[in-house]
Amino acid sequence: MRAFNPTAPPGDVIEAGLVCEDLQRFLFRNLAGRADLEPGSQQLLVGGVGSGKTTELLLAERWLREQGHVLPLYIDISAETDLSSVNSGSLLASFGLHLAQRLPADLQAPTPNPDRSERLKKAYNKVREYAYGKEEILSSHLADWDRMMQVSMEAFRHVFTFQPQVVRNIPGKLKPKPPIPALSRDIQEIRAPLDEFLAIAREILEDIVVIFDGLDRLLDPTKFWSVAHQDLRLLREIKVSVVATAPISVLFGTSLGQSVADHFDRVHHLPVIAFDPENGSLRSVLEKRHAHELMSRTEADTICRYSGGVLRDLISLARDAAEEAYISDHHSVTAADVDKVVRQLGVGYLRGLGPEAIKILFDLENSGSFRVDQPANVELLLTRRVLEYSSTDFRAHPALLSVMPRPEAKGA
């Protein structure tokens, strides 16, 4: 049953051979191939919550590593910094740090090269300061108070009144503290050490590909763009290929989202997978995890149908159904176990839905009509109550539909 852990680290799941690599028609190879062939290219991977984006990115990273001439860097930016308060510069800082950490391991030079080591060390120190900030000694002379006072008082962490030195805390990009330094200065600061790293890396390896995961958590395209815009521009200039995740609101909804998408060489959409008993691609996900040892094909198909094709919901429903059977001392998963967990999932999606939203969902169900340019409807997409099977095919989540109270008939 532990093969059905929807929250296991995707890297472990790939390692354990539990992933169907062809499920998205080998999308990871398209991502990786283009990044490899076109240095400086920029690709977006867009998909809803739980659609399998991280798995595709990690498969792409593995594929690139296997090519031998590429250094792929997978970075989950949301694990490294608080995206709610970070501004532009954080992607570059993180890229620089990851590159610095990987270079000594990847540059297994047959003979020691003191000059290269010194260059690496200097560049690393600059990137580290850029990322985490530094304490800069401004002056030991009273005359420099004027200079100090030009800096916002918020930037001071310590002022040693009993010592001759004045220390200014300069914020870094991964632990932002106000005020955030001006953008143009930031870009210039990081460019030189990155160029140094890249020159060294390219002496042995041909290309660097950076894969930014976690940016899809920035649900609003405005926030996504404020974090990514300047950083991606510099990465393109220094010919580093980029693959990044983005929220689904980049594809649908506001005009800003569309203009964001226009800045990329390719935007890949990872839609949910429609359940088709004949095709069986969703069933294959369960089979790969030995679902047949826990449940019949009928129960497996019911789980596939009510998952709506959201991969994490699919795995969760299967795991919880098996767990339900265990708690109830059933020998295998029964229809009642499946009904119970589908209902649980549906009630979770139902909570907080107002009458207006419920009406939108019933209209979608009855007539297929769904205005994707409406903010309230984009919200339904972001929260997975509405699922996108293509850019024109939208449906309410089937688990939610199964518990949604039907509107009372007029005159009843």
Next chain:
Amino acid sequence: MPEFSSQPFVDIARRLDVRGGHSWLAVLSPPTDSAVALDALQTELRSFLQVPTRVLSLETLTFEELLEAMQQPSDDVVVLAAGADLAPDTWSSLDLMRSALERTGPTVLWMAPDAVARLTEFAPNIRSFIGPSIYIAGPDGGLMGEAERQHRLKELEQHYGLSSEEIVRRAESKELPPEPHFVEWLILLGRGDLV
């Protein structure tokens, strides 16, 4: 309005036990005596899973503090307590940092029932991790009623072909392996001192 399933705390513990590491689950606190129920949940998880269990308040910890607390250590049980008035901005921030919250040990979100709407609305990535696993703290704040207790004892006796007296005798003579079912059994008999 359809409702979530109600679960006694012992079943919450059984679920976490069978899941192993990296698991997420939410429990909705009872409307009254929430603090007492949270204490009972903590005790149940600690006794059943035989690992330390900590409660962290989402209202009071900063990003850095929460991150550190989640990872040091990362293999015990953490109960994240979220009140009904946890602000939408806080939910959004938590959602953004979900990757940083990932850990090897189980994570339980202890929430006021009213908070589910905000979880779904402002933290879709965390909600996705929890999936269908949202349970109402069972009768008596997760504590079993007498009929439920007797039913469960009977289930255990039938399953193992042993009487409760025999289980106590074996525990007293240190012959009982520290299996989760036996721990549960002793707790149901009011003999947690033998665990």
